[in-house]
Every structure is written in C-alpha cells, then in structure tokens.
Amino acid sequence: MIITVTPNAALDITYRVPRLRPHTTHRVSEPVERPGGKGLNVARVLAALGHRTVATGFAGGSTGDVLRERLAELGAGGTATGAGTGTRADTRAGSVEDALVPIAGTTRRTIGIVDDATGDTTMFNEAGPTVTAGEWAAFLTGYRKLLAGASAVALCGSLPPGLPVGSFAELIREARTAGVPVLLDTSGEPLRRGLAARPDLIKPNLDELTQLTGSTQPAQAAEEARRRGARAVAASLGPEGILAVTEDGCWQALPPARLSGNPTGAGDSAVAGLLSGLVEGLDWPGRLARAIALSAATVLAPAAGEFDRAAYEELLGQVRVTAVPRTASRPATTS
Amino acid sequence: MIITVTPNAALDITYRVPRLRPHTTHRVSEPVERPGGKGLNVARVLAALGHRTVATGFAGGSTGDVLRERLAELGAGGTATGAGTGTRADTRAGSVEDALVPIAGTTRRTIGIVDDATGDTTMFNEAGPTVTAGEWAAFLTGYRKLLAGASAVALCGSLPPGLPVGSFAELIREARTAGVPVLLDTSGEPLRRGLAARPDLIKPNLDELTQLTGSTQPAQAAEEARRRGARAVAASLGPEGILAVTEDGCWQALPPARLSGNPTGAGDSAVAGLLSGLVEGLDWPGRLARAIALSAATVLAPAAGEFDRAAYEELLGQVRVTAVPRTASRPATTS
Structure with missing residues (x-):
C-alpha cells in the first residue's frame, strides 16, 4: 500500500x-x-x-x-x-x-x-x-x-x-523510523526543512531547486540538495525531461519529442511513476522511463491532470534514458 | 408577510x-x-x-x-x-x-x-x-x-x-385567486407569458421593455405593456430613475445626483422599495421615492447588493418625483 x-x-x-x-x-x-x-x-x-x-x-x-x-x-x-x-x-x-x-x-x-x-x-x-x-x-x-x-x-x-514549517520533516522522520521509503515534493522553506530529515527522494523542478540551492545549473543544484540531506534527487526540467542524481549514478531521461498540451499535473504523474517504480523494484532507468511516459501522457490528455493510457503505453518504450557523469558539487574554475 | x-x-x-x-x-x-x-x-x-x-x-x-x-x-x-x-x-x-x-x-x-x-x-x-x-x-x-x-x-x-415557460403566469393566477398583490420581475418569454395573467406590477428595465414591446421609448413601451396585461409598470431606467405608468397616473422619479458605485442589486432594491411601499399603503410618489433611495443606497454601498442605510435615509428626502402627462399608447404621427 x-x-x-x-x-x-x-x-x-x-x-x-x-x-x-x-x-x-x-x-x-x-x-x-x-x-x-x-x-x-x-x-x-x-x-x-x-x-x-x-x-x-x-x-x-x-x-x-x-x-x-x-x-x-x-x-x-x-x-x-x-x-x-x-x-x-x-x-x-x-x-x-x-x-x-x-x-x-x-x-x-x-x-x-x-x-x-x-x-x-x-x-x-x-x-x-x-x-x-x-x-x-x-x-x-x-x-x-x-x-x-x-x-x-x-x-x-x-x-x-x-x-509548523517543519511538518514535512516530522513526517519524514516518522516514515524513516517505520522503515518506509519517503518521497518529498514541496517547495520553499518546507522543502529546506524537509531535507534535513533525509527523505529518500525529492522531485523539485528547476525553479524550486534554484530557490533551494542558489544554483541554476541542474546537476550542480541536485548534488547540493543531496549534500543537504536528500538521498536522491529527480529534478523535473520540463521539455528537458528529468535529471536523476542518486547514490547509484546519474541519469537524464528525455521524452521522445516535444509535446504540446496541458502540463497541469504532469509533475504529479512523474511522482507517481517514480514511486510506483520504486515499490515494484524497478532500477533507476526503469523508474525514470515510467515517470517520463506518465508525465508526457498527462500533457497529451484532453482533461487537465488525467493521463492518456494508450499514449503512456506507447511512450514507455520510446523514452531515452542516458547515464551521465557525476558533477562535482563545486563548480570547476574555468579561467 | x-x-x-x-x-x-x-x-x-x-x-x-x-x-x-x-x-x-x-x-x-x-x-x-x-x-x-x-x-x-x-x-x-x-x-x-x-x-x-x-x-x-x-x-x-x-x-x-x-x-x-x-x-x-x-x-x-x-x-x-x-x-x-x-x-x-x-x-x-x-x-x-x-x-x-x-x-x-x-x-x-x-x-x-x-x-x-x-x-x-x-x-x-x-x-x-x-x-x-x-x-x-x-x-x-x-x-x-x-x-x-x-x-x-x-x-x-x-x-x-x-x-414550463408559463410558470410565472401560473403563480400570478394563484396569487390573484388568493387576492394577493403580485409583482413580476423577469424578462423574455416568461415576462411575455406572465403579462397575460395580469400581474399588479412589473419592473422591467428599458432593454427588457424594448424586447417585450419593440419600442425604445419608455413611456410608449410601458403603455404597451399595460395594454398587454400589466396593471402598472415601473420601468427602471438606470441614471434616469424610474418611470411609473399606472391607472392612477404617471410619475418620473429621479435620484438627486448621478451616482458612482456598483449597480449590482440596485434593481432588486427598487423592487423591495416598491413592494414594501405597496404593503404599507404608501401612494405612488412615496413608493417611487423609496425605490429610488434604496436603489441609490445600493449603488453606494461597498459590497455588491447590500445597501447603505444612512445613505438611504438621507436620500429618501431628496428624490424628485414628478407627475408626467399620460402618453398615447400609439405614437403620434410627426410628419
């Protein structure tokens, strides 16, 4: 459950x-x-x-x-x-x-x-x-x-x-005590406080990640969020898909094509994809493919926040997931 | 009641x-x-x-x-x-x-x-x-x-x-059978059907009256509405106040000044003024003064559809009600 x-x-x-x-x-x-x-x-x-x-x-x-x-x-x-x-x-x-x-x-x-x-x-x-x-x-x-x-x-x-602003942190601690994996999808101070309680996964978008870390560079910002307590970060980047930074490696997952439609609920569908994949024991590329396909099928559905099941099943095989090299958590000096 | x-x-x-x-x-x-x-x-x-x-x-x-x-x-x-x-x-x-x-x-x-x-x-x-x-x-x-x-x-x-579109007509007949004075404030076909049941008073605005009778001239249109069954007509004309055409005479009632504010509910306040004046046995000029003062106090109130009681009491003495000559129900030929 x-x-x-x-x-x-x-x-x-x-x-x-x-x-x-x-x-x-x-x-x-x-x-x-x-x-x-x-x-x-x-x-x-x-x-x-x-x-x-x-x-x-x-x-x-x-x-x-x-x-x-x-x-x-x-x-x-x-x-x-x-x-x-x-x-x-x-x-x-x-x-x-x-x-x-x-x-x-x-x-x-x-x-x-x-x-x-x-x-x-x-x-x-x-x-x-x-x-x-x-x-x-x-x-x-x-x-x-x-x-x-x-x-x-x-x-x-x-x-x-x-x-209290630390309410999510309290819920994360309870989940960890019970041995239940916990995903946090929030923003601002509740996200900042939540990180300190060490959630298994956060799914910020780039704005939320930048607000949290000060960095506009997704890979760097994700590493910084991990340093602050998140075990894994799945950053949703809109048309650029999802960048996952985890202890097992880093991956970029991309939808097969640019999509037009209503993005309402696409991020929530991605969360459902990541969490269901975790529970079913999928590896990271499998979880990311599911998250991207669900998210894309939500954009394509006529009603906001629903997903188109046929599109989901078709897209699932078309998501490109690529392993990417780990970024240093501090930017390299380039001059 | x-x-x-x-x-x-x-x-x-x-x-x-x-x-x-x-x-x-x-x-x-x-x-x-x-x-x-x-x-x-x-x-x-x-x-x-x-x-x-x-x-x-x-x-x-x-x-x-x-x-x-x-x-x-x-x-x-x-x-x-x-x-x-x-x-x-x-x-x-x-x-x-x-x-x-x-x-x-x-x-x-x-x-x-x-x-x-x-x-x-x-x-x-x-x-x-x-x-x-x-x-x-x-x-x-x-x-x-x-x-x-x-x-x-x-x-x-x-x-x-x-x-059914004749529902108001049915309610008017019931009221007349019970000997209870009845005011009808509706538009379109329900107004047209309602007239045939002979309501004591209707309170159309000029648009509604024009739609009903084809005439854009308030006095003529009101006479025509009476001919079709309304015992009296109180036509609400926005900044031009109310024109009442009744079996006892015709009156024009004007607010003391142009008002700025929210007109939502002003017509409904006028209905309440006319009806309460009827029940209290006020004469037509008294009813019209109350309708205009309530209507103006509604425009002046900060919340839509409420009325400002102090403004109402002050305005009540300032409404100008003038007897006007009866208009022939057919327009005079002018050429």
Missing part, C-alpha cells in the same frame, strides 16, 4: 468559456469538479496503475464533503463528475482509499477558467483552511498507523495555515 | 484579486458567499426594512445546503460570511424565513472576480439545475399555503431548466 499525504487538499473546479473577456459576464459550461492538490493527483495516478493507494491529509466544511464524494467516485469508474463530452480521459481510475482527517475549517477551492479560443487557463486559488494543533495530532496518530502497512509514502504540496 | 419567489436561486461567490490577468494564476481573497438570485436579494432588503419575509424557490445539492446556511445567518446579524474588512455594509439585515423547496439537482453558483485595480467585476454564471414536474408540484402546494397569509408576492428572475 502506498500513502499519499496532501496537507492542503483542494476541490478543483473547472469551467469552460468560449472566450474569456475580463469585466463581462460569462455563462459557463457545467463545472468539472475533482479532488485536487498534488498528493491527490499522485494518488489518482497510482491507483490507475493498479497500486493500492491511501490518501490522507485534511478535509473540512462543505467543500471538503464534496471533495470526499468525488474521491469516492473514482473507484466507481469516473475520473471527474459533471464532465461533458470529451473531458473524461482514458484513465480507468482505480479507487483511492480515503483517510483524510476531518477539520473544522473549510477545504479550499481552485477555480480554473479554460478559454476555448486559446486553450489557456486562468486560475483563481483560495488559501487553505487553518489546521489546529489538535487536528495535526489526530493526523499524526492516523499516519503512524498507516505507515505500519505501507510500502512507500509521498508527501506533496504546500502546508496550510496553522501547520 | 411578503413572499419572494426565486426559481433559479444561486450561491453568489465573490473573490477579490489585486489585478485580473487572463491566463495566469491568482491567489484570491477569502470568498464572500451569499444567497443570490433576484428574489433572494429582494427578500434581504425587505427584511432589512423590517418586513416579515418568506423566501421560496428551489435549493438542492451541496451548494443548496450552503445557500440555506447563509440565508439562516442573515437573521443572526451577518449580511455575508467570509467577508474581510470593509465588505459588510450597514444593512442590519433582518431574518428571512426559508421556505425553499428541496430538489435533487444542485443549486447553481455565480463566481464574481472583483479587480481591485479597476473596481470592475468579471462574472462566471453556472446554469441552473433541472427542476422536475414533481418538484414543481411540491413547490405549488407550499406556495398556495404561503399565499393564505401573504400581503404581497414578488416573482423574480429567470426560470431554471425543466420549468
């Missing part, structure tokens, strides 16, 4: 408009509502890959109730409700077990307005609810119980108001 | 952003959520004026639940929840009794994005839920019971999918 943790879960609401015209009134399409937040996206892909997946984090208020309803529907074959034609991708979603902890606050919403004329999306993101110390304690009790039966855990996204 | 009917009620959700930039991601202010749809706006103002007010119509699904919670909170002194500083107007709302009929469908939402840089609002409106024949029958049973104790009824807004 794989655990995904989404401390700042959201209900993602998507509308389509023929054309977005600021300061006018629009009639919108029927809303597509789905469980959102990075960890829930990862959970959905893991379940679709056939892994038993338990999603935890927090949910509260009327929006939390709707989020849990939508999560429960995943197992019933749907990937999103309220969808019109063409918005259900071929994910064949498995069910995700709901271990979200109830809170007094109200789960946040994100509103996405898709402009059909350009394909672009305008996002409006609410702030998360405040999580109390008592709610965090209840979460920790449940998390420890889940760890006893877990093969891996993914800690994903931002921390809602109320949680 | 006054009844307001809102067949297509909505939960109005308002966010503020520093500046709306299409195709980017925005962090939004805490949402302000309030019961929406014309009839619920009218009910809120009637209650604030001290009238016992019962709101009926339909509510369903999780959005319907939130709408009813917000409606219940009106009586507890709040005018909207989730409001940050500066968004609660001085409405001192009274309570509105909830007689909304449960439906299987989900109440619609409207999302308003206020651009703080310009003050303009961009609206995204969901379509209403389908109302079944059984739900309409349940509504009618409750409506007839309410009519037995009512001093007036306002029928407001659009009809949701599923309701």
Whole structure:
C-alpha cells in the first residue's frame, strides 16, 4: 500500500468559456469538479496503475464533503463528475482509499477558467483552511498507523495555515523510523526543512531547486540538495525531461519529442511513476522511463491532470534514458 | 408577510484579486458567499426594512445546503460570511424565513472576480439545475399555503431548466385567486407569458421593455405593456430613475445626483422599495421615492447588493418625483 499525504487538499473546479473577456459576464459550461492538490493527483495516478493507494491529509466544511464524494467516485469508474463530452480521459481510475482527517475549517477551492479560443487557463486559488494543533495530532496518530502497512509514502504540496514549517520533516522522520521509503515534493522553506530529515527522494523542478540551492545549473543544484540531506534527487526540467542524481549514478531521461498540451499535473504523474517504480523494484532507468511516459501522457490528455493510457503505453518504450557523469558539487574554475 | 419567489436561486461567490490577468494564476481573497438570485436579494432588503419575509424557490445539492446556511445567518446579524474588512455594509439585515423547496439537482453558483485595480467585476454564471414536474408540484402546494397569509408576492428572475415557460403566469393566477398583490420581475418569454395573467406590477428595465414591446421609448413601451396585461409598470431606467405608468397616473422619479458605485442589486432594491411601499399603503410618489433611495443606497454601498442605510435615509428626502402627462399608447404621427 502506498500513502499519499496532501496537507492542503483542494476541490478543483473547472469551467469552460468560449472566450474569456475580463469585466463581462460569462455563462459557463457545467463545472468539472475533482479532488485536487498534488498528493491527490499522485494518488489518482497510482491507483490507475493498479497500486493500492491511501490518501490522507485534511478535509473540512462543505467543500471538503464534496471533495470526499468525488474521491469516492473514482473507484466507481469516473475520473471527474459533471464532465461533458470529451473531458473524461482514458484513465480507468482505480479507487483511492480515503483517510483524510476531518477539520473544522473549510477545504479550499481552485477555480480554473479554460478559454476555448486559446486553450489557456486562468486560475483563481483560495488559501487553505487553518489546521489546529489538535487536528495535526489526530493526523499524526492516523499516519503512524498507516505507515505500519505501507510500502512507500509521498508527501506533496504546500502546508496550510496553522501547520509548523517543519511538518514535512516530522513526517519524514516518522516514515524513516517505520522503515518506509519517503518521497518529498514541496517547495520553499518546507522543502529546506524537509531535507534535513533525509527523505529518500525529492522531485523539485528547476525553479524550486534554484530557490533551494542558489544554483541554476541542474546537476550542480541536485548534488547540493543531496549534500543537504536528500538521498536522491529527480529534478523535473520540463521539455528537458528529468535529471536523476542518486547514490547509484546519474541519469537524464528525455521524452521522445516535444509535446504540446496541458502540463497541469504532469509533475504529479512523474511522482507517481517514480514511486510506483520504486515499490515494484524497478532500477533507476526503469523508474525514470515510467515517470517520463506518465508525465508526457498527462500533457497529451484532453482533461487537465488525467493521463492518456494508450499514449503512456506507447511512450514507455520510446523514452531515452542516458547515464551521465557525476558533477562535482563545486563548480570547476574555468579561467 | 411578503413572499419572494426565486426559481433559479444561486450561491453568489465573490473573490477579490489585486489585478485580473487572463491566463495566469491568482491567489484570491477569502470568498464572500451569499444567497443570490433576484428574489433572494429582494427578500434581504425587505427584511432589512423590517418586513416579515418568506423566501421560496428551489435549493438542492451541496451548494443548496450552503445557500440555506447563509440565508439562516442573515437573521443572526451577518449580511455575508467570509467577508474581510470593509465588505459588510450597514444593512442590519433582518431574518428571512426559508421556505425553499428541496430538489435533487444542485443549486447553481455565480463566481464574481472583483479587480481591485479597476473596481470592475468579471462574472462566471453556472446554469441552473433541472427542476422536475414533481418538484414543481411540491413547490405549488407550499406556495398556495404561503399565499393564505401573504400581503404581497414578488416573482423574480429567470426560470431554471425543466420549468414550463408559463410558470410565472401560473403563480400570478394563484396569487390573484388568493387576492394577493403580485409583482413580476423577469424578462423574455416568461415576462411575455406572465403579462397575460395580469400581474399588479412589473419592473422591467428599458432593454427588457424594448424586447417585450419593440419600442425604445419608455413611456410608449410601458403603455404597451399595460395594454398587454400589466396593471402598472415601473420601468427602471438606470441614471434616469424610474418611470411609473399606472391607472392612477404617471410619475418620473429621479435620484438627486448621478451616482458612482456598483449597480449590482440596485434593481432588486427598487423592487423591495416598491413592494414594501405597496404593503404599507404608501401612494405612488412615496413608493417611487423609496425605490429610488434604496436603489441609490445600493449603488453606494461597498459590497455588491447590500445597501447603505444612512445613505438611504438621507436620500429618501431628496428624490424628485414628478407627475408626467399620460402618453398615447400609439405614437403620434410627426410628419
């Protein structure tokens, strides 16, 4: 069983408009509502890959109730409700077990307005609810119980108001104590603090890695992140694929071609690929090929955050994974 | 007791952003959520004026639940929840009794994005839920019971999918049978059909009146609407105030000055002014003065759809109401 943790879960609401015209009134399409937040996206892909997946984090208020309803529907074959034609991708979603902890606050919403004329999306993101110390304690009790039966855990996204910035570090320490491999996908200070607790893997993008280390050079920045505590770093570099820097070696994995589509959720699909590959005992090139193929199949899917299974299976054999030489963690002087 | 009917009620959700930039991601202010749809706006103002007010119509699904919670909170002194500083107007709302009929469908939402840089609002409106024949029958049973104790009824807004276009006409006939004065504030075909059932008053704006009669000249169009069945017509003309054409005479009522502010809900406040004046036995100039003052105080209030009570009381004495000569219902030939 794989655990995904989404401390700042959201209900993602998507509308389509023929054309977005600021300061006018629009009639919108029927809303597509789905469980959102990075960890829930990862959970959905893991379940679709056939892994038993338990999603935890927090949910509260009327929006939390709707989020849990939508999560429960995943197992019933749907990937999103309220969808019109063409918005259900071929994910064949498995069910995700709901271990979200109830809170007094109200789960946040994100509103996405898709402009059909350009394909672009305008996002409006609410702030998360405040999580109390008592709610965090209840979460920790449940998390420890889940760890006893877990093969891996993914800690994903931002921390809602109320949680200490070191919360992910605490969850990493618990996982390490239980002997469960732990992946951390967050940014800023929660990432910085998390590293000190020595996660098995982090999956920053280049911006996050640069913010963390000060280096804009992926290989150097990844080595620096390892020096600060990450056992392995899988840096997602957009069209440049993924650079993995690990104790077993370094690899660059590239998609077969430049892709056009909606990149929403591509990083979360990569996390699901890496984690499922780890649990299944794949070697690094195998894990990276899966991460890249899932990520690309997510960009190609018509609905944001879904993946196109046929594209995934086809792309899996086409990903190029190359071993690259290890970079010194300090830049060589070139003058 | 006054009844307001809102067949297509909505939960109005308002966010503020520093500046709306299409195709980017925005962090939004805490949402302000309030019961929406014309009839619920009218009910809120009637209650604030001290009238016992019962709101009926339909509510369903999780959005319907939130709408009813917000409606219940009106009586507890709040005018909207989730409001940050500066968004609660001085409405001192009274309570509105909830007689909304449960439906299987989900109440619609409207999302308003206020651009703080310009003050303009961009609206995204969901379509209403389908109302079944059984739900309409349940509504009618409750409506007839309410009519037995009512001093007036306002029928407001659009009809949701599923309701016959003649639904307002049916509600007007029921009110007339019960001897209860009825105001109709709708547009298009439901207005056209409603007229044939002879409502006591309609409150179209000039666009609605022109669409109905083909005439762009307010006095002529109002006379034509009376010929088609309306006992009286109060045409709202924006900055030109209200033109009332009745069996007792014709009046033009003007605000004391051009106003700047948010016109959202100004028409609904005018309806509340007209209806409360009727119930209190005010003459037409008195009703029109109240409608104009409430409407202007709504434009001046910081929050959309609220009204500024101090401004209302000050403006009430400043509204100019002038008797105007009756227009022939056919235009004079001028050549």
